[in-house]
Amino acid sequence: MFLGHAITIQQLFGQLLIGLINGSFYALLSLGLAVIFGMLNIVNFAHGALYMMGAFCAYFLLHEFGLNYWWALIVAPLMVGAFGALLERTLLARLRGLDPLYGLLLTFGLALVVQGLFQNFFGASGLPYAIPPQLSGARNLGFMFLPNYRAWVIGFSASICFATWFAIEKTRLGAYLRAATENPTIARAFGLNVPRMITLTYGFGVALAALAGVLAAPINQVRPGMGADIIAVVFAVVVIGGMGSILGSIITGFALGVVEGLTKVFYPEASNTVVFVIMAVVLLIRPAGLFGKVA
Amino acid sequence: MSVPSTVAPVAAPSRETRQFAVAFVVLLAAVAAAPFVAYPFFVMEALCFALFACAFNLLIGYVGLLSFGHAMFLGSASYVCAHAAKVWGLDPALAILAGVACSTVLGVVVGALSIRSQGIYFAMITVAFAQMVYFLCVEAPFTHGEDGIQGVPQGRAFGLLDLSQPALLYVFVAAIFLFGFLTVYRAVNSPFGEILKAIRENEPRAISLGYRVQRYKLAAFALSAALAGLAGATKAIVVQNASLTDVAFPMSGEVVLMTLLGGMGTLYGPVVGAIVVVSMQNYLAQYGQWVTVIQGAVFVACVLAFRRGIVGEIANALKWTSL
Numbered sequence A: 001m002f003l004g005h006a007i008t009i010q011q012l013f014g015q016l017l018i019g020l021i022n023g024s025f026y027a028l029l030s031l032g033l034a035v036i037f038g039m040l041n042i043v044n045f046a047h048g049a050l051y052m053m054g055a056f057c058a059y060f061l062l063h064e065f066g067l068n069y070w071w072a073l074i075v076a077p078l079m080v081g082a083f084g085a086l087l088e089r090t091l092l093a094r095l096r097g098l099d100p101l102y103g104l105l106l107t108f109g110l111a112l113v114v115q116g117l118f119q120n121f122f123g124a125s126g127l128p129y130a131i132p133p134q135l136s137g138a139r140n141l142g143f144m145f146l147p148n149y150r151a152w153v154i155g156f157s158a159s160i161c162f163a164t165w166f167a168i169e170k171t172r173l174g175a176y177l178r179a180a181t182e183n184p185t186i187a188r189a190f191g192l193n194v195p196r197m198i199t200l201t202y203g204f205g206v207a208l209a210a211l212a213g214v215l216a217a218p219i220n221q222v223r224p225g226m227g228a229d230i231i232a233v234v235f236a237v238v239v240i241g242g243m244g245s246i247l248g249s250i251i252t253g254f255a256l257g258v259v260e261g262l263t264k265v266f267y268p269e270a271s272n273t274v275v276f277v278i279m280a281v282v283l284l285i286r287p288a289g290l291f292g293k294v295a
Numbered sequence B: 001m002s003v004p005s006t007v008a009p010v011a012a013p014s015r016e017t018r019q020f021a022v023a024f025v026v027l028l029a030a031v032a033a034a035p036f037v038a039y040p041f042f043v044m045e046a047l048c049f050a051l052f053a054c055a056f057n058l059l060i061g062y063v064g065l066l067s068f069g070h071a072m073f074l075g076s077a078s079y080v081c082a083h084a085a086k087v088w089g090l091d092p093a094l095a096i097l098a099g100v101a102c103s104t105v106l107g108v109v110v111g112a113l114s115i116r117s118q119g120i121y122f123a124m125i126t127v128a129f130a131q132m133v134y135f136l137c138v139e140a141p142f143t144h145g146e147d148g149i150q151g152v153p154q155g156r157a158f159g160l161l162d163l164s165q166p167a168l169l170y171v172f173v174a175a176i177f178l179f180g181f182l183t184v185y186r187a188v189n190s191p192f193g194e195i196l197k198a199i200r201e202n203e204p205r206a207i208s209l210g211y212r213v214q215r216y217k218l219a220a221f222a223l224s225a226a227l228a229g230l231a232g233a234t235k236a237i238v239v240q241n242a243s244l245t246d247v248a249f250p251m252s253g254e255v256v257l258m259t260l261l262g263g264m265g266t267l268y269g270p271v272v273g274a275i276v277v278v279s280m281q282n283y284l285a286q287y288g289q290w291v292t293v294i295q296g297a298v299f300v301a302c303v304l305a306f307r308r309g310i311v312g313e314i315a316n317a318l319k320w321t322s323l
Helices: A009-040 A047-065 A068-088 A101-122 A149-168 A170-184 A184-189 A193-218 A227-243 A246-267 A274-285 B015-036 B041-061 B069-084 B092-113 B119-139 B167-190 B191-201 B202-208 B213-239 B248-262 B269-287 B291-303 B309-318
Strands: A137-138 A145-147
Touching: A009 A047, A009 A145, A009 A170, A009 A184, A009 A193, A009 A227, A009 A246, A009 B119, A047 A193, A047 A246, A068 A149, A068 A193, A101 A227, A101 B119, A137 A193, A145 A149, A145 B015, A149 A170, A149 A193, A149 B119, A149 B309, A170 A184, A170 A193, A170 B269, A184 A193, A184 B269, A193 B291, A227 A246, A227 A274, A227 B015, A227 B119, A274 B119, B015 B041, B015 B167, B041 B167, B041 B213, B041 B248, B041 B269, B069 B092, B069 B119, B069 B248, B092 B119, B092 B213, B119 B248, B167 B191, B167 B213, B191 B202, B191 B213, B191 B269, B202 B213, B248 B269, B248 B291, B269 B309
Parallel strands: none
Antiparallel strands: A137 A145
């Protein structure tokens, strides 16, 4: 029934690839949201704006300071992460003990400020960011051409996601983190500096968003609106995966990117809405999300 | 609290009722005087947004549900009303009703799916559904995509009132606003409203008392969606167009700002907040994106230092409880 004749194998794999790329961004962003949510119990509405800041950071590092893509990959997340930690210390920390909805409202306000400032100075149009020379070109896999940069984005973000999961679930630091999430009071009684952990966790989640921004810069143009465009989908991804599940947010992110890509092949009209339809179905069947624990 | 007497043939108005009455007279006077002070079309638009904010406040203020996607109700009703008035040639009153019907149905569907979640989950789910409605509006042929529906005829309401006359249009819009405002007042100050507040304060206890809280939440959500739709549909008649702005995400954020700034959970707060925000946009329009920056800063300031909002602070200072 689906226009069976028009789909070539190249098209199918091409969209699958785009789906995996978008899925990498969804996974990195929803992972950051999940990490922040676990520790601070707030939804970071500024996540999209910070993702955009990551991309702009890469752009400035290249054009103002001559630092190339590989430097940006390290420096941009550090800078934006430090900015996030500062926001947490100076603003978010004041909301502790209040309804978590206030955290959502505050980060939404911050997102507006950041996005408005960038739009003031850079307009709505996009700035180009070249693919690093080491990763330009493509290789022929027989059934399709695989651009090197795209392969790198998928591989690199999957590794970062896995490393984050490993660090949180399998290391001593992660155990501290989980302890502080589970019961901050007792964790403090055992001598953990919980407020500092909260600040660093927020900074880390923000750094993941900035990293996604750097990875996205050569693929999508660097635009002030790029964060606002992606945040609703990322929220849907988090709702589908279930909050608080690290692995769940990674798997859901990649999987939904692929589903979106496949929808573009088979029923392009629905490609923008398919994630939300899936969310509605998941909410009907499993209100806590696919990987979430039922409260 | 005194025990209410069982026989009260002529109940003396309580202090709350008197306070509300005083404030309502002020509101009536303001609505009557406004078109002589400010540009009438601006006032009419502000009244539509005020009604929109009142509808939103019904959820956040009295049920404790933060909807971050209320633009879907405003925008969809606005499109349906504009389409009904322009293409089907319906009477403007009927076109508005069609818009309200659309947003109510949407409210029931979205509400049924989202009220099972609470707090931030609820907020995120409403964001996502609103984005879905936005994409549907971008792609549906009858909305005309980026162009929107232009040149909506104002027509004759009930076949009589010629709404292309600004004075009549103003009376029509003011009547709709007051109707919506009093609907919220009535809903909040009714047994239904008491149960909503009980759910906000302590949902498990409301459940243990035997209330089917999901039904109450759904009813509140649908009522809020209907009133938001009423605001959107009326706005389509006033400004004679329906566009993607009304259904896009920034609009959902703006109504949150209006309510937060005016005072969540106060009856008059959303009205005051809407007027402040709309005026701010109007007078700062020349500064472009600085409006967004200022709105964000106001958000941050409200959350950090000013959580009661304008009307909440005034009510607190006067020790009035029912503003």
